[in-house]
Amino acid sequence: MKINIYYGGRGLIDDPTLYVINKMQEVFEELNVTVERINIFEQKNNIATLPQTFKEADGIILATTVEWYGIGGYMQQFLDACWLYGDKNKIKNLYMRPVVMSTTYGEKEAVLTLSNAWEILGGIPLSGVYGYVDDTISFEMNEDFAKLIEKKAENTYRSISQRLVGLPTSNQAVKKSVLRTKGIELTPQESEQLSKYASDDSYIKKQKEDIQELTSLFKDMMNKQETSESTEFINEIMEKYQSETEFKAVYKFVIADKKKPLILDIGEEGLKCYYGNIEEADIVAKLTSDVLSNIINGRLTFQRAFMSGEMTSKGDFKILRMLDVLFPFGE
Numbered sequence: 001m002k003i004n005i006y007y008g009g010r011g012l013i014d015d016p017t018l019y020v021i022n023k024m025q026e027v028f029e030e031l032n033v034t035v036e037r038i039n040i041f042e043q044k045n046n047i048a049t050l051p052q053t054f055k056e057a058d059g060i061i062l063a064t065t066v067e068w069y070g071i072g073g074y075m076q077q078f079l080d081a082c083w084l085y086g087d088k089n090k091i092k093n094l095y096m097r098p099v100v101m102s103t104t105y106g107e108k109e110a111v112l113t114l115s116n117a118w119e120i121l122g123g124i125p126l127s128g129v130y131g132y133v134d135d136t137i138s139f140e141m142n143e144d145f146a147k148l149i150e151k152k153a154e155n156t157y158r159s160i161s162q163r164l165v166g167l168p169t170s171n172q173a174v175k176k177s178v179l180r181t182k183g184i185e186l187t188p189q190e191s192e193q194l195s196k197y198a199s200d201d202s203y204i205k206k207q208k209e210d211i212q213e214l215t216s217l218f219k220d221m222m223n224k225q226e227t228s229e230s231t232e233f234i235n236e237i238m239e240k241y242q243s244e245t246e247f248k249a250v251y252k253f254v255i256a257d258k259k260k261p262l263i264l265d266i267g268e269e270g271l272k273c274y275y276g277n278i279e280e281a282d283i284v285a286k287l288t289s290d291v292l293s294n295i296i297n298g299r300l301t302f303q304r305a306f307m308s309g310e311m312t313s314k315g316d317f318k319i320l321r322m323l324d325v326l327f328p329f330g331e
């Protein structure tokens with residue numbers, strides 16, 4: 001039999017949880033159980049790979065300390081990794097005994113959190129070992145506490161060796177009907193490989209650099225596209241413009257596939273042609289890029305586009321008719 005102990009505390013000398021799991025480990029070794037001790041805080045850069053250590057285990061102990069609130073960050077990260085990368089087929093046959101000692105309030109809630117998490121993962125939780133410790137030295141010197149811990153270790157061995165079966169719980173039902181991991185289904189081998197990638201800092205750094213490079217490339221492409229769109233039709237219109245003495249008008253072309261209207265502002269300083277927006281215009285026309293392209297290429301006039309319905313317009317009809325005079329694209 002093999003039992004893995006996962007310690008999620010900070011490794012402080014006076015941590016009462018360390019005393020408890022040390023005492024339990026002594027009992028396991030006396031019973032010829034192979035024990036592997038994993039301090040999660042020492043593996044903080046490789047937490048994503050830790051669920052792969054379940055392979056040879058028959059049972060595990062999840063041990064942590066409540067120092068101010070909850071199970072702590074290391075243990076939470078480990079449970080997250082179990083959900084994302086753990087082999088669910090292995091976990092469903094794996095017994096787990098939660099061990100939580102508290103130097104403040106909340107040991108019962110922490111035990112419940114670990115038990116619920118393990119049930120949702122599909123595993124088999126055993127009753128928790130928990131307690132409040134005000135003075136670590138007095139706690140470790142108490143022989144009654146030591147005997148109680150030893151009994152809990154023996155019960156853990158007995159439960160795993162006899163493969164005791166628990167009654168079904170609502171957490172297991174919720175997992176089957178509601179809590180489904182989103183994304184593609186992975187084999188245990190793929191999950192193991194993915195967890196290694198997730199814990200590889202150099203791989204993650206390279207992925208981030210690639211994403212940044214692609215983002216920069218995409219932005220450059222978008223900027224170039226926006227630049228080309230912001231000058232489309234303008235040069236052709238400016239080149240073809242025929243000035244009329246004392247004629248002033250503002251034309252606003254709302255083009256279907258453009259973000260901003262095309263403005264033709266004819267005044268004393270000549271023609272100003274740009275993409276922008278203005279509230280007031282003498283003529284507001286609506287058309288598509290294809291229709292405007294046909295007009296600029298001489299295949300269509302503004303007047304014919306209006307008469308055929310390919311361009312709609314509102315404003316003074318006389319000013320609208322001036323477009324073909326000011327911009328004789330067919331000549």
